Amino acid sequence: MAQKSAVATGTATGTLNVGGGAFTVNTAFTLGSQTGSGAAVATLNLTWEKPGGLDLAVAVSADGTTWTNLPANARPAADSAKQAVAIPSTKPGIQFVRLTVNGTDAAHWASISEVEFTDAEGKAIKPQAPTDQGKSSPSAIAFNDQSWRPLTLPHDWGIEGPFRMELDGSTGKLPWAGIGWYRKAFKLPAEASNKRYYLDIDGAMSDSTIYLNGQEVGRWPYGYSSFRVELTPAMKTGAENILAIRLDNQEQSSRWSPGGGIYRDGW
Numbered sequence: 453m454a455q456k457s458a459v460a461t462g463t464a465t466g467t468l469n470v471g472g473g474a475f476t477v478n479t480a481f482t483l484g485s486q487t488g489s490g491a492a493v494a495t496l497n498l499t500w501e502k503p504g505g506l507d508l509a510v511a512v513s514a515d516g517t518t519w520t521n522l523p524a525n526a527r528p529a530a531d532s533a534k535q536a537v538a539i540p541s542t543k544p545g546i547q548f549v550r551l552t553v554n555g556t557d558a559a560h561w562a563s564i565s566e567v568e569f570t571d572a573e574g575k576a577i578k579p580q581a582p583t584d585q586g587k588s589s590p591s592a593i594a595f596n597d598q599s600w601r602p603l604t605l606p607h608d609w610g611i612e613g614p615f616r617m618e619l620d621g622s623t624g625k626l627p628w629a630g631i632g633w634y635r636k637a638f639k640l641p642a643e644a645s646n647k648r649y650y651l652d653i654d655g656a657m658s659d660s661t662i663y664l665n666g667q668e669v670g671r672w673p674y675g676y677s678s679f680r681v682e683l684t685p686a687m688k689t690g691a692e693n694i695l696a697i698r699l700d701n702q703e704q705s706s707r708w709s710p711g712g713g714i715y716r717d718g719w
Contacts, residue, residue, distance in 0.1 A: 492571060493546045496537040499566035500528055506553050506562060510537050513548040527553065532565070541572075590633040591663035591696045597635050607634075608657075610712040628657070628712035634697040642690030649683040651695070655716030659700040665693055675701070675710060 496510065506527045511519040528535050539546060553562040569577040589595060610628025617625060640649075651662060651670075658675030661668060665688060670681030687693060701712045 492541070493539045493569050493577060494541070494572040495570045495574075496539060496549060497566075497568040497570060498535045498537065498551075498564055500533050500535065501531070501563035501565045508535070508537075509552040509554065511550040511552070512539060512546045513550070514546060519548075519550065527562070590635060591666060591668075591698065593666050593694050595635075595696075600635070605718055606655075606715050607713045608711045608715045610709060624709035626709050628709055629701050630712070632699045632701070632713055634699075634714060636695045637692055638695070639692050640687065640689045645689040647684075649687050651681045651683055651718065652678065653680075653714060653716070653718040654678045656697070656699055656714045656718075657701055657711050659702070661698040661700075663694075663696040663698070678716070 493512075498508075508525045508527050510522045510525070512522065513519045522537065522540070525535065525537055551564070571577055590597065608628075609632055610624075610626045613626055615625045616627055653660070653672075655678060656672070656675065658673065660672045660679070662670045662672075662681045664683050664686040667686040669683055669686050670679075672679040672681070683695075697714065699713065701710070
């Protein structure tokens with residue numbers, strides 16, 4: 453499958469960055485009530501997997517751009533301990549939460565096994581996946597990809613390099629980690645509306661999210677196995693379709709260089 457474009461990789465909301473004595477997890481949530489009016493988040497409840505007593509800093513945002521830092525909290529010192537972080541009532545419409553743990557080292561590491569949001573009455577607010585429909589997102593139909601370079605699959609952005617001497621030698625000093633996007637525009641004839649359509653990918657490294665015409669149609673977290681996604685519900689006949697594929701290849705996903713990108717055929 454020939455791709456129209458590919459974008460350079462890099463960290464973004466949803467990635468895990470480790471190093472420098474701290475780790476930050478930027479987690480995007482769309483927190484809304486069933487009526488669509490929006491639910492006010494009163495408390496962030498965390499369940500920690502391991503002890504450590506490290507300092508936890510929480511930042512909140514309504515748009516993912518402007519952040520407000522909340523007071524630092526000491527992490528609990530017991531296994532599987534729960535911690536409640538109060539969200540000020542002066543911060544309505546929270547949709548993004550960023551967690552930073554300071555002071556990590558080889559003996560003190562951080563792992564969160566559960567995240568829950570509750571309202572002022574203590575009722576759980578169920579997070580929903582971001583719609584990712586803004587024009588700035590490569591998943592959007594209106595996204596401008598004219599500056600992207602065309603390429604043909606298979607493609608491995610790690611093998612493309614260049615080598616970076618500051619990277620770990622066990623992974624070949626190749627920049628395979630990060631987030632990358634692929635987009636393809638195609639058109640089906642109007643008379644093809646009575647068929648079902650699928651996307652098959654033999655291998656994509658890794659954590660793939662598939663969008664068709666701005667709508668998420670499937671996910672596949674594994675990088676070493678093939679997968680299939682049905683495109684029929686979002687497919688348009690007699691008009692242009694935009695297929696977008698997002699890969700999130702995290703730094704700690706492998707002890708050696710696994711490559712990055714859609715490194716096997718797709719059709």
